[in-house]
Amino acid sequence: MNPEHILTLRVRYPEADPMGYLHHSRYLQYFEMGRIELLRSLGHSYAELEQQGVFFVVVKVEVRYRAPARFDDELTLTTKVVKQTHVRIDHAYELRKGSTLLAEATTTIACVDRNGELTQIPQFLQPPESAA
Amino acid sequence: MNPEHILTLRVRYPEADPMGYLHHSRYLQYFEMGRIELLRSLGHSYAELEQQGVFFVVVKVEVRYRAPARFDDELTLTTKVVKQTHVRIDHAYELRKGSTLLAEATTTIACVDRNGELTQIPQFLQPPESAA
C-alpha cells in the first residue's frame, strides 16, 4: 500500500487573482505542502532533511485544472506516492472543494545533494518493500 | 507561421527559495507573463480583454525542469502558440539562462466569460489563417 495523506487548507487572499480565482501557480505550492505533510506523517521532517544535506527538486509537473477555487474556500488535498526509485519519487494529487474535483496532478521529484547533484534517496526514506 | 515572443526577465529575491533556486511554482507565473507579452506584441492588452469580459483560464500545464535558476539570473523565455481552436490555445515555452535550457513547458488555456463559462475566443484574437 502506498503512503497517502489528506491535507485541509484554506485559500488565502493574496493567493487569489483579479478573476477571484486561486492562481494556477499556487496549486504547485499546495502540492509541495502535501508532499511535506505526507513525509511528516511518515515521521520525517523535510526541514531536517535539508539540514542533513538531503534535498528534493521537482523535475516534472503535470496539472489538469477542472474547476476554480476562490478566496476563503476550504479545500482538501490528497497526496500519494505512486512510484519510487532509488533517486526519484512520483506523487499524484487530487484537490477538492467538498466533493468537487478542482485539479488532478502528478509530479516527479529527484533527490539531490547540497550542490544540486543527483544522489540516492537515503535508505531511511525508502519504503519497507524496497528493502526486500 | 505561429506567433512567438521572447521575454527577458531577472529572478527576484523572494522568487528564490531556501535552496537558492527559483521556486518551481514561479515558472508558471513567468509563462503567464510570456503569454501576456506575446499578446501585447500582437497588439492586444490582456488587461483590456478582461475589462471587455474576455478571460483566459489555464486548464492544463506540463513542465519539465532541466536546470535551476538563482536570484538575479537573467533569463530568456520563448513563448509560442502551437495550436488554436475556437475555444482553446496551446502554448509552448522554453526558459533559458544564456544557452542553458532551464525548463520546457506546454499549457492549454481556455476562453471563459465573466461567469467562468467556456466561450468562443473573439474573432479579433483568431489567427488570420483561421479566417480561411
Added chain:
Amino acid sequence: MNPEHILTLRVRYPEADPMGYLHHSRYLQYFEMGRIELLRSLGHSYAELEQQGVFFVVVKVEVRYRAPARFDDELTLTTKVVKQTHVRIDHAYELRKGSTLLAEATTTIACVDRNGELTQIPQFLQPPESAA
C-alpha cells in the same frame, strides 16, 4: 475590552528566501490572515463582506522585525483591534516563535465600497460600546 485572536501557522517553503528566512513581505500576508481570522472569531466572514460590497484596504503599515523565522517554523500571531472609528480600524500584531518575539506591527485599514471610495464601516461591524 478589545477583540483579540491568536493564530498558529507554519512557514511554507516558498515563503522563505535564499537566506533561509521568511521573507519580510510575507509578514504582511500573515497579519492579513490574523485580521480575517479575528473577524471570523467575531462571527463575520470577510469573503461574504466582499460579496456584500464591503471591502477593507490597508492604508498604513508599520513593522519592526526582531528575529527571523525559517521554513517549517511554527509561529503564533496575536492580532488585536486597538482603535476603531466609523471608517478605520487600527490593529496591532505580535508574531512569536515560542516565547521569542519575531515582529511587532500596526496597521490601519479603511472601509471602501466596490469603487474603492471611502465609506462607513457597517453598523454590524461596529463594536457594542460604539452604540453608546
Added chain:
Amino acid sequence: MNPEHILTLRVRYPEADPMGYLHHSRYLQYFEMGRIELLRSLGHSYAELEQQGVFFVVVKVEVRYRAPARFDDELTLTTKVVKQTHVRIDHAYELRKGSTLLAEATTTIACVDRNGELTQIPQFLQPPESAA
C-alpha cells in the same frame, strides 16, 4: 547628494488580488527591487555580496498607501538612501503611476553575516563622504 534610483515596473497578474488591486504586501517586494537596482547602479551586485557573506536584513518598514495600482499598470519607483551608519541604511521610496503618488515608504536595513549576526557594512559600500 544621496544616491537615488528610478525603476520602472509593470504589475503582474498574480500580484493583484481579488479586489483587482496590487496586494499591499507586494509593495515591499518592489521596494527591495528598488534597493537592489540602486545598488547595481552604484556598481554593486547584491547577489555577489551575498556570495561574499554580506547580507542585509530589513529591520523596520513603514508604508503609507495612497492609491491602488492594478494589473498591467506601469509604475515608477523612486528609491533613495536617506541615512547610512556603519551598520544600517535608511531608504525612502515613492511609488507612482504617472503623476499619481500610490505609496510612500521608509525602511531600515541592517548588515548581517552568514549567521545573521549584526556586522559592519563593508568599506566599499560606505559613501565617499563617510571617509572624511
